[in-house]
Amino acid sequence: MILSFKNVSFGYTTQSEIITNGSFSLTTKGERLFMVGPSGTGKSTIMKIALGLLQPNSGVVENKAIHPIPIMQNFNASLLPWLRVRSNLLFGIAPGHESLFEAVVSLFEIDSLLESRPTELSGGQLQRVLFARALCQKPDLILVDEPFSHLDLPSTNRLLIRLGEYLSEHKISVFWITHRHFEAKALAHRIIHLENQTLRPLQLQLLADTQVFTT
């Protein structure tokens, strides 16, 4: 068991709930669970509940990951503009534990950006740096919210294939929020769908035909 929601209900006010009696779980190491659904349904809120940043009104949330690493939506402000990209990637990592740095940098093709400042990067470059920084932390679980929304389709597709290999190799569990179905098709082991406060599992093979989460 890595992450589980059991009959979780949450609402910022008592009148309007974002999720009612929602249950799902990430059970095995290296499993990749995707959550999809229309925008504005509260996917990001569920991510905050999973991280313990918000407490559910009822139900049980268990996060047993040893080193969970989040990439929040529009996480740019968490990059420190007074440090170069290289220092941003390595900041907070204990000395001698930078072993993944080279591999991650080449995975995201950000070698040429290492000496730049975050403010000099485009939206897509920033998102690659953010993801690279998360992987440098040697997480056992990553929780990501629309991590490649500013990347164009061909770049994302290329990246997703290599990222999938990396995640499998390092047995990193993934909780991934997106409304772009091709991301889920490329990487997901399982998919859950959030709409009208209800979470329900979705068949992977249905993705191509369903219109539920058009971009």
Add this chain to the structure above:
Amino acid sequence: MTVNYSGKKILRKLLPVFGVIVFISIWEVNSYFNLYHLIAPSLSPTTFPSFLSISERLCEIVASVDFWNAARVTVARTLAGFGISMLLGTVLGLLAGRVQLIGVLVNIPVEFFRNLPAIAAMPILILFLGIGTSMKVALCVFGSLFPILIATTTSMQNISEDIHIAARFYGWSGWRLLFIVLLPSALPEIAASGQTALSISLILAVMGEMLIGGDGLGSMIVDAERTFNNLNLYALVMALGIFGCLLAFGLRLIVNRLIFWKVNINWQQS
């Protein structure tokens, strides 16, 4: 068209200089024709000397050792007061912004002291420190501390949620969190309040010297007034104005060089 455009550009560059020329011209015409006499006939002709004669006197004063000794004292007091305020204001601001208990405890005292006219506290400072330099510097600190303290506290409280989340999950803590994340986040705000603090510090340094006497440009100005030496009076005030501009300009130069991410505040929020 191109010529016209570049001509406009040059004109726009020259406009500030033009403003100075207009200002000086009005002054000169006014003093040459004694126009102020029409409004206030009781004033003596020495009340409003011409700009040129003031400038001439300024050149003479600038050549004297006494002037530079006084200027050195005033600027040193200003910078000492400003420096202590920067250090103290930042440390206290970090504490008040980060430690909720301290923030709540100092809230009302800070509100009280920041609204108290600093000069009114001078007699009390004299009780503790006498009338020497330490009192004058303390007065500068008393006036310039609060803008910095408040800016630091506010920017600590406004640290973005993203930074808090990253700190919690990406292992940022201790001195690294303080010196590599929190302090640089607050520096643009601290630097902006520093501009205000520096000019307050100069005001109070001169005020202290004017009221207590002794040394410094402030007491030189009072001496000029008491001996009815109006040319000296104007020239010294002009010199003080120039020092004020130079100090502000110098600080801005240092801040822009050191805090290059100031321009990026909008980027962070986007």
